[in-house]
Amino acid sequence: QKEVEQDPGPLSVPEGAIVSLNCTYSNSAFQYFMWYRQYSRKGPELLMYTYSSGNKEDGRFTAQVDKSSKYISLFIRDSQPSDSATYLCAMNSYGGSQGNLIFGKGTKLSVKP
C-alpha cells in the first residue's frame, strides 16, 4: 500500500461547480498536510496548509483533515477555468527527516467555461 493515495483523474467539471479533491494516507504519524496547485510546466504553488485535524478556509478553498480516517480533502467553491491545474496533496510528520514530504500523484482538474 502506497503511503499517500490520490486519484489522478482527470476530473472535468463545469464552471461554478463545487470541486472535491481527496487523498488517503496510511502513516498515522503524518501531522502536516498541504495542498499544492501546479499549472502545466510550472512549479507547485502552495494553496493550503493545515496542522493535525480540522478545517481551514481561504476564500473559495477549504481544506479538511480527518486523522481518524486518514483522509484529507480540498474543496473548491464556484470553480473557475483558471482553477484548471493539477492538485497535489503532500504531508509529513513532526520530527521526521528533513525534506520527507510525501506527495500524492496529483489530480488533474479541468474546469470548462
Add this chain to the structure above:
Amino acid sequence: DTEVTQTPKHLVMGMTNKKSLKCEQHMGHRAMYWYKQKAKKPPELMFVYSYEKLSINESVPSRFSPECPNSSLLNLHLHALQPEDSALYLCASSRPLLAGGTDTQYFGPGTRLTVL
C-alpha cells in the same frame, strides 16, 4: 514575500556538457531542496540542505552535484547527464522545525532540462 527564483527557465545540454542550475530565496529559510519531476508524476526529492549542510541525498547519481554557498543560494551542478535525466528540476525552501521535520515548502518555477 514567498518567492523562490530559479535560473535558467530552460536548459538544453549535450551528454558531455557541464552546466549549473541556480536557486535563490530571501525568506530567511534555512532548509533548501532539489526535486526532479517527470511529466505527470509528483516531485521526487533529490537533496536537502539544512543550515547550508547537506542533510539528505536520496541516492542520486554523482553526475548531479549540489552546492549551497550561503543561506540564500542553492546550486545544482550537472555533468555527463543522460537523456533520461530530462525533467523539470524544482528548488524549494522551508523553515526547519526545531525538533526535526520541515515546515511548509515553497517551490520555485523550475528549470526545464533537456539532455540530448
